[in-house]
Amino acid sequence: xxxxxxxxRAPLAPDxxxxxxxxxxxxxxxxxxxxxxxxxxxxxxxxxxxDAVVYARSTTDVVDLVALCTAHDVPIVPFGxxxxxxxxxxxxxxxxxxxxxxxxxxxxxxxxxxxCTVQAGRRREELNLHLRDQGxxxxxxxxxxxxxxxxxxxxxxxxxxxxxxxMREAVLSLTVVTPDAKVIRTSRRARxxxxxxxxxxxxxxAEGTLGIITEVTLRLHPIPxxxxxxxxxxxxxxxxVDTVVQSIQLGVxxxxxxxxxxxxxxxxxxxxxxxxxxxxxxxFEFHGxxxxxxxxxxxxxxxxxxxxxxxxxxxxxxxxxxRLWKARxxxxxxxxxxxxxxxxWSTDVCVPISRLPDCILETQADLxxxxxPATILGHVGDxxxxxxxxxxxxxxxxxxxxxxxxARLVERALxxxxxxxxxxxxxxxxxxxxxxELGDAVDVMRTLKRALDPKNLFNPGKIFAL
Amino acid sequence: xxxxxxxxRAPLAPDxxxxxxxxxxxxxxxxxxxxxxxxxxxxxxxxxxxDAVVYARSTTDVVDLVALCTAHDVPIVPFGxxxxxxxxxxxxxxxxxxxxxxxxxxxxxxxxxxxCTVQAGRRREELNLHLRDQGxxxxxxxxxxxxxxxxxxxxxxxxxxxxxxxMREAVLSLTVVTPDAKVIRTSRRARxxxxxxxxxxxxxxAEGTLGIITEVTLRLHPIPxxxxxxxxxxxxxxxxVDTVVQSIQLGVxxxxxxxxxxxxxxxxxxxxxxxxxxxxxxxFEFHGxxxxxxxxxxxxxxxxxxxxxxxxxxxxxxxxxxRLWKARxxxxxxxxxxxxxxxxWSTDVCVPISRLPDCILETQADLxxxxxPATILGHVGDxxxxxxxxxxxxxxxxxxxxxxxxARLVERALxxxxxxxxxxxxxxxxxxxxxxELGDAVDVMRTLKRALDPKNLFNPGKIFAL
Numbered sequence: 001x002x003x004x005x006x007x008x009r010a011p012l013a014p015d016x017x018x019x020x021x022x023x024x025x026x027x028x029x030x031x032x033x034x035x036x037x038x039x040x041x042x043x044x045x046x047x048x049x050x051d052a053v054v055y056a057r058s059t060t061d062v063v064d065l066v067a068l069c070t071a072h073d074v075p076i077v078p079f080g081x082x083x084x085x086x087x088x089x090x091x092x093x094x095x096x097x098x099x100x101x102x103x104x105x106x107x108x109x110x111x112x113x114x115x116c117t118v119q120a121g122r123r124r125e126e127l128n129l130h131l132r133d134q135g136x137x138x139x140x141x142x143x144x145x146x147x148x149x150x151x152x153x154x155x156x157x158x159x160x161x162x163x164x165x166x167m168r169e170a171v172l173s174l175t176v177v178t179p180d181a182k183v184i185r186t187s188r189r190a191r192x193x194x195x196x197x198x199x200x201x202x203x204x205x206a207e208g209t210l211g212i213i214t215e216v217t218l219r220l221h222p223i224p225x226x227x228x229x230x231x232x233x234x235x236x237x238x239x240x241v242d243t244v245v246q247s248i249q250l251g252v253x254x255x256x257x258x259x260x261x262x263x264x265x266x267x268x269x270x271x272x273x274x275x276x277x278x279x280x281x282x283x284f285e286f287h288g289x290x291x292x293x294x295x296x297x298x299x300x301x302x303x304x305x306x307x308x309x310x311x312x313x314x315x316x317x318x319x320x321x322x323r324l325w326k327a328r329x330x331x332x333x334x335x336x337x338x339x340x341x342x343x344x345w346s347t348d349v350c351v352p353i354s355r356l357p358d359c360i361l362e363t364q365a366d367l368x369x370x371x372x373p374a375t376i377l378g379h380v381g382d383x384x385x386x387x388x389x390x391x392x393x394x395x396x397x398x399x400x401x402x403x404x405x406x407a408r409l410v411e412r413a414l415x416x417x418x419x420x421x422x423x424x425x426x427x428x429x430x431x432x433x434x435x436x437e438l439g440d441a442v443d444v445m446r447t448l449k450r451a452l453d454p455k456n457l458f459n460p461g462k463i464f465a466l
Numbered sequence: 467x468x469x470x471x472x473x474x475r476a477p478l479a480p481d482x483x484x485x486x487x488x489x490x491x492x493x494x495x496x497x498x499x500x501x502x503x504x505x506x507x508x509x510x511x512x513x514x515x516x517d518a519v520v521y522a523r524s525t526t527d528v529v530d531l532v533a534l535c536t537a538h539d540v541p542i543v544p545f546g547x548x549x550x551x552x553x554x555x556x557x558x559x560x561x562x563x564x565x566x567x568x569x570x571x572x573x574x575x576x577x578x579x580x581x582c583t584v585q586a587g588r589r590r591e592e593l594n595l596h597l598r599d600q601g602x603x604x605x606x607x608x609x610x611x612x613x614x615x616x617x618x619x620x621x622x623x624x625x626x627x628x629x630x631x632x633m634r635e636a637v638l639s640l641t642v643v644t645p646d647a648k649v650i651r652t653s654r655r656a657r658x659x660x661x662x663x664x665x666x667x668x669x670x671x672a673e674g675t676l677g678i679i680t681e682v683t684l685r686l687h688p689i690p691x692x693x694x695x696x697x698x699x700x701x702x703x704x705x706x707v708d709t710v711v712q713s714i715q716l717g718v719x720x721x722x723x724x725x726x727x728x729x730x731x732x733x734x735x736x737x738x739x740x741x742x743x744x745x746x747x748x749x750f751e752f753h754g755x756x757x758x759x760x761x762x763x764x765x766x767x768x769x770x771x772x773x774x775x776x777x778x779x780x781x782x783x784x785x786x787x788x789r790l791w792k793a794r795x796x797x798x799x800x801x802x803x804x805x806x807x808x809x810x811w812s813t814d815v816c817v818p819i820s821r822l823p824d825c826i827l828e829t830q831a832d833l834x835x836x837x838x839p840a841t842i843l844g845h846v847g848d849x850x851x852x853x854x855x856x857x858x859x860x861x862x863x864x865x866x867x868x869x870x871x872x873a874r875l876v877e878r879a880l881x882x883x884x885x886x887x888x889x890x891x892x893x894x895x896x897x898x899x900x901x902x903e904l905g906d907a908v909d910v911m912r913t914l915k916r917a918l919d920p921k922n923l924f925n926p927g928k929i930f931a932l
Contacts, residue, residue, distance in 0.1 A: 112820040178910060187904070190849055190883070190884045192888055196911050201667030202663060292761065418656045420661055438653070438662065
C-alpha cells in the first residue's frame with residue numbers, strides 16, 4: 001500500500017466490548033464477515049479490519065458510541081455505502097466502524113424553500129426517487145449510489161457539478177457529533193448566512209476526521225421542464241475542450257459535459273453495448289425550457305462543428321438519455337473490465353480548464369508507455385478528469401507501474417496549478433501530494449485536527465499524518 | 467454600544483513604536499486624523515481608535531507586521547474600505563489597524579479559466595472596470611464599493627447572489643498571513659478540489675480573526691449577451707414573494723430580484739428622483755441570450771400578473787437599467803435621509819424563503835409601533851432582507867428603541883430557522899445572537915480560534931467573546 005500511514009493498533013479490551021454489547025446489543029457485530037465488509041473498499045487498498053461494527057439508528061446512538069470510544073481511546077470510523085475511492089472509510093487503526101446506512105430517513109422536504117433534511121445514511125438515488133413527485137431533484141451525482149453523509153464527508157461532486165456545484169455548494173447545514181460527544185448543528189436553514197465561521201464547509205470534505213455527520217440539509221433544484229442529451233466525437237482533444245470553454249463564454253448553462261477518450265469509448269462500447277465512434281467524445285446534457293434547450297443545442301452544435309466535432313447526435317427522449325448516462329455511469333466498470341478478472345484503480349486530478357488539453361495529452365502519452373490498460377474520462381467543464389486502470393491482480397508489478405503513472409499524473413496536475421484530487425478526497429492514497437499541493441496550509445489543517453480531536457480517534461490515519 | 471465586548475487595552479510601548487517606525491517608515495501613521503479614519507465605521511457603533519495605522523504594500527509587509535505585533539502582544543485589525551456594517555473592522559482593543567487599500571493590484575486574469583487573482587485591497591467596482599474589456603465580470607455586489615478582501619472576510623453577497631452565489635462560492639483561493647506569520651495559500655486554482663479541509667471557506671467570513679487575507683483568487687462569469695431589468699409593484703407582499711418562488715420553480719434563472727417595501731420606495735423616490743408607485747415592489751434583472759431573456763420576462767410577467775402584480779415595466783436600455791440599480795444601491799442613503807441629519811442603522815436577517823412574507827409582515831407591524839422611520843428592502847430570492855433605520859442623533863432614546871426592534875427582528879428570524887445575519891457578519895453587533903442561533907457550535911468556533919490565534923490578537927473582540 002502506498003502513502004498509507006503505518007498501522008498501529010490494539011484490539012478492543014474485554015471491558016470495552018462489554019460496554020458496547022450492553023449499549024448496542026444486536027446492533028454490535030463482531031463476526032469476520034461483518035468486519036470484512038467494513039474493512040474493504042472498492043479501490044485497490046488492502047483490507048483493514050475494524051475490531052467491531054456498530055449500526056447506528058439515531059444521533060443519540062452516535063453520541064453514546066462516541067462517548068464510549070473516546071473514554072477508552074478507541075478509534076471510530078464512519079461508514080456509509082463503502083463506495084469511496086481513496087480508502088477513505090478503511091479503519092486502518094482498527095476500532096469501531098460505525099455504519100450509518102440504517103439512518104436513512106428523509107426528515108423533511110421543504111419544497112417552497114428548495115431544501116430537504118435527511119439522515120446521513122440515505123443514498124442519493126433513493127433520495128431522488130422520493131423527490132421526483134414534488135418536481136425537485138438533488139443534482140450531485142458521483143456515479144456510485146453513495147450515501148449523502150459519505151458524499152458530504154468526501155466533498156463529492158460528479159457530472160452535474162459544472163452547473164449545480166459540488167457538495168460544497170449543496171450542503172446547507174449539518175448535524176455533527178463532535179469528538180467531545182456534543183451534537184451541533186452547523187447552520188440554520190436560511191440559504192445564506194454570515195454568522196461566524198463556516199463550520200458546514202469545515203466538516204464537508206473532512207472525511208470523518210473531525211466528527212461524525214448524522215444529518216444533512218441539502219439544497220434542491222426544480223426538475224427542468226426540458227432535458228436533452230447529446231453526443232459528439234471530435235478530431236482532437238483541444239477541439240473538444242475549446243467547444244466547452246466557448247460554450248461557457250457564450251453563457252450556455254451546460255448541465256453536464258463529460259469527456260471520454262478513445263480508449264474509454266472502446267470500453268463503453270464493449271460493456272454497455274454502444275456503437276460510438278472510438279474517438280475523443282463529449283457527452284452533453286442541457287436543462288431548461290424547450291426553447292432554451294433548443295437554443296443551447298444550436299449554439300453548442302455550431303461551436304462543435306467549428307472545432308472539429310463530428311455529427312452532433314442529440315435526443316429529448318428519456319429512454320435514450322437514460323441509456324447514455326447509464327453507459328457513462330458504468331464507465332468505471334467498463335474500464336476495469338477491459339481485461340477479464342482485472343482489479344480497478346481510479347484516480348482523479350483537477351486543473352484549470354485552460355490546462356486540461358495539455359494535462360490529458362501528456363497523460364495519454366504517459367499511459368501509452370505502460371502495459372496496463374487505462375482510460376480517461378472526466379468532467380471537462382470543471383477541469384476534472386479520472387484515469388481508470390485495469391490491473392491484473394496476479395501481476396504485482398502492475399500495481400507499482402500504476403503507482404508510478406499515478407504519481408506522474410498528480411505531479412503534472414500540481415505543476416499546472418491543479419489539485420491532486422478533484423472529488424475523491426485524500427483518504428489514504430493522496431496524503432503526500434496534499435503536502436506537495438498546499439505546503440504550510442496542511443499545518444493549519446493539522447492544528448485544527450488536534451484542537452477538535454486531541455486524541456486522534458476520529459478516522460485516524462486519514463488526510464495527513466499527525 | 468450594544469453586544470460589544472468590554473474594551474481592555476494598553477497603548478503601544480515605546481519600543482514597539484520604534485520597531486514599527488524602523489520597519490514601516492512613512493507607511494506608519496500615528497496622527498489623530500488617521501487613527502480616527504480607521505476607528506470609525508459606516509454604522510452606529512462608537513469610534514474605537516487604533517494606536518497606529520500601517521499601510522501594507524505587500525504580503526511581506528503583512529508578514530513582518532504580524533511577526534512584530536505577535537512578538538509584543540499587540541492586536542492587529544485588517545482594514546479595507548471601512549464599509550462594513552456591524553463594526554467588523556473597528557479596533558476595539560486598540561493595536562494596529564493594517565490598511566490594505568494600497569494593495570490593490572490585479573495580479574492575473576485567466577479569461578479562459580474564468581478566474582482572476584487580486585490583492586485584497588482591490589475594490590470591486592475597479593475590478594469590474596478592468597474586466598469589462600475581456601467580456602467578464604465579478605458578480606458579488608454588496609452595494610458599497612468594498613474591497614475584495616473585506617468582502618471575503620465578511621462573506622459578503624448582495625443583489626446577484628440568487629444566481630451567482632456569495633463570496634462563499636466566488637472565492638477560489640486565498641493567500642493568508644496566519645497568526646504565526648506564515649503565508650499560506652488555501653487552495654490551488656482548480657475550480658474544485660477534495661484535498662483536505664476547506665481552509666478557503668474557513669477564512670471566508672472569519673472577519674480577520676484567524677489571519678489576514680492578502681490575495682484573493684475569484685471565479686468570474688461571462689458578461690451576458692442580453693441584460694434586461696424590470697420593475698413591478700404588488701398588491702401584497704405575499705404576491706411578490708409567491709412570484710419569485712414560482713419563478714424559481716419554473717427554472718427561471720433570475721439574476722437579481724430585490725424587494726422594497728412602500729416606505730423604501732418613498733425614500734427612493736425622494737432621494738433618487740424616481741416616481742414609482744409607493745407599494746411593495748420587485749426590481750428584477752434577467753441575464754441570458756436575447757430570446758432567453760424575452761422568455762424569462764414573459765414567464766415572470768405572467769406570474770406577477772397572477773399574483774396581484776401591477777404593470778410590469780421592463781427595459782433593455784443600459785441607461786434605464788443603470789438608473790434603476792443606482793437607485794437600488796442608493797437605497798441605504800435614501801432610507802437614512804428620510805430625516806435630515808439622521809444617522810443610519812442597518813441590520814439584516816435571512817430566513818427560508820417560505821417564511822419571508824411572515825417575517826417581513828411581522829417586522830412591518832413592529833416598525834409601525836416605533837417612532838423611528840425605517841424601511842425594508844432585501845434579496846428576496848435568498849430570503850434575506852435589511853431594515854434601515856433613520857435615527858435622530860440628538861435623541862438617544864431612539865438608539866435604544868432601534869436596539870429593541872432589532873432584537874425582536876433577529877429573534878423572529880431565529881424562530882423561523884433563519885440566521886441573525888445574512889450578509890453583514892457578526893462583528894460587534896450580533897454576538898449574543900450567534901450563540902442563540904448556533905449554540906454549542908460556537909464553542910467549536912472558539913476552539914478553532916484559540917488553536918489558530920492562541921494570543922487572541924487578530925481582530926480581538928469580534929464574532930464571539932472568548
